[in-house]
Amino acid sequence: MTSPPSVILLGAPGTGVQALCAALERHPATTSVRLAWGHMLDATADPAAAADAAGTTVLLMGLDQPCPDSDRRAQEAADAELRSALARAGISYRVVYGQGAQRITSALNAIKSIATSAYPSSGSGHFEPDTDPSATRTARLRAWNCEKCSDPECEHRLFTALTGRDSQSG
Structure with missing residues (x-):
């Protein structure tokens, strides 16, 4: 144990x-x-x-x-x-x-x-x-150019955030 x-x-x-x-x-x-x-x-x-x-x-x-x-x-x-x-x-x-x-x-x-x-x-x-209900988590996007980032998780968060915005506005 x-x-x-x-x-x-x-x-x-x-x-x-x-x-x-x-x-x-x-x-x-x-x-x-x-x-x-x-x-x-x-x-x-x-x-x-x-x-x-x-x-x-x-x-x-x-x-x-x-x-x-x-x-x-x-x-x-x-x-x-x-x-x-x-x-x-x-x-x-x-x-x-x-x-x-x-x-x-x-x-x-x-x-x-x-x-x-x-x-x-x-x-x-x-x-x-x-x-803890008072704790909230928000997705953070990087402030620099994604072309120079090459972080797949960052790109996925960016893509998900962008497609989420498009589907909510349409």
């Missing part, structure tokens, strides 16, 4: 790491995920060993939360120290950005990416951010 995926949330003070952990604990898509959070790498139970285990990811909070100017320098220093500690330990991580539901969706996308690789039969669909 495989153990559930683990997610270690790290962030400088004031980045909302504890709030995101609490929100993920209440989210129905993460009921089978072990969550831990901290402001320093050693604040979680042996994160280096845990991050080496299959199905574990480290999420680092981005510096996009509102922060008083007087605290910004200390927050940036703490973030830089966290990134250095992760690099020294050889731990890969994903950075989570956004406000409110956006941040939860970003975290769920990161969790889904590790869950589907660790648990291919059950991870897909379980961690979809659209299980």
